[in-house]
Amino acid sequence: MSTKIITVANQKGGVGKTTTTINLSHGLALQGKKVLALDFDPQGHLAPALGLNQEMGTYYLLTMGRNTNQERKFIRQQVRHSGRDSLWIIPGNRDTRGAQVDMSTRERPISYIRETLEVFPQNGVDYILIDTSPSLGGLQERALWAADMVIIPTAMEYLSNRGVMDLINTLKELREKHQWRGGLLGVLPTFYDETTKQSQQSLQNLDYALGDQVLPLIHRATVLREAAADGLTIFEKAPGSRSLKEYAQIVKLILRSKM
Numbered sequence: 001m002s003t004k005i006i007t008v009a010n011q012k013g014g015v016g017k018t019t020t021t022i023n024l025s026h027g028l029a030l031q032g033k034k035v036l037a038l039d040f041d042p043q044g045h046l047a048p049a050l051g052l053n054q055e056m057g058t059y060y061l062l063t064m065g066r067n068t069n070q071e072r073k074f075i076r077q078q079v080r081h082s083g084r085d086s087l088w089i090i091p092g093n094r095d096t097r098g099a100q101v102d103m104s105t106r107e108r109p110i111s112y113i114r115e116t117l118e119v120f121p122q123n124g125v126d127y128i129l130i131d132t133s134p135s136l137g138g139l140q141e142r143a144l145w146a147a148d149m150v151i152i153p154t155a156m157e158y159l160s161n162r163g164v165m166d167l168i169n170t171l172k173e174l175r176e177k178h179q180w181r182g183g184l185l186g187v188l189p190t191f192y193d194e195t196t197k198q199s200q201q202s203l204q205n206l207d208y209a210l211g212d213q214v215l216p217l218i219h220r221a222t223v224l225r226e227a228a229a230d231g232l233t234i235f236e237k238a239p240g241s242r243s244l245k246e247y248a249q250i251v252k253l254i255l256r257s258k259m
């Protein structure tokens with residue numbers, strides 16, 4: 001199997017992108033897949049959510065030359081073992097912003113990220129998951145183009161799906177103008193709370209607009225927040241929890257996907 005790249009994106013903040021990235025990454029690793037998670041957000045939340053330190057690994061990944069063996073080796077040296085079987089990460093920090101600037105001033109091609117990720121040997125990694133920042137820019141666009149599968153988490157606390165629709169349009173544009181080959185695995189409803197009208201209405205709107213592109217939902221659950229604060233995934237923090245089962249179901253969909 002060649003490496004599959006999964007980009008988790010939504011320009012709206014606080015919708016569960018990082019939570020989704022870490023839990024799907026660990027879920028896939030627990031299924032015996034070799035997983036590398038990348039933090040493309042200058043907030044650098046990915047590493048702490050797994051109990052690791054922020055570092056400028058993403059900066060190096062995105063800015064260093066990759067033509068010589070030595071350069072490629074240097075990039076690979078930014079990979080950190082998460083302390084969990086089969087799960088590695090490249091931590092980011094605020095220096096990732098510098099890489100974003102560098103990318104636009106150098107006018108990197110749309111294929112830049114996809115080509116950069118080729119420094120990781122195909123037989124060494126089954127899945128690369130990319131956590132992105134709450135914005136739309138050159139880095140996000142290139143991370144989307146790099147993806148075989150895109151997942152768009154969206155919180156069921158807001159009635160508007162505009163951000164999601166904008167992102168889906170961006171994907172359409174990438175396909176039409178830039179021959180993007182990947183696909184939308186789906187929109188992932190998060191922070192769902194059936195006791196609020198808001199949540200029910202949001203989900204209905206989403207189902208109406210997107211039909212079978214809507215993935216099985218993730219409920220709002222304090223344990224997900226607590227897990228992140230403790231630097232643990234849901235698989236470590238709360239075995240047997242509903243949140244674990246919900247994320248495990250998305251893991252299954254990824255494993256079955258033909259994308």
Ligand SMILES: Nc1ncnc2c1ncn2[C@@H]1O[C@H](COP(=O)(O)OP(=O)(O)OP(=O)(O)O)[C@@H](O)[C@H]1O
Nearest residue numbers: 013014015016017018019134191219220221225228
């Ligand atoms: N389903 C959920 N129920 C309750 N809390 C959640 C849930 N998902 C995520 N959280 C918590 O909500 C906060 C925001 O989640 P997260 O960091 O995953 O969002 P994000 O989209 O990555 O945010 P940003 O756009 O700032 O990167 C975190 O404290 C996280 O632990």
Ligand SMILES: [Mg+2]
Nearest residue numbers: 017018041045
């Ligand atoms: Mg985040």
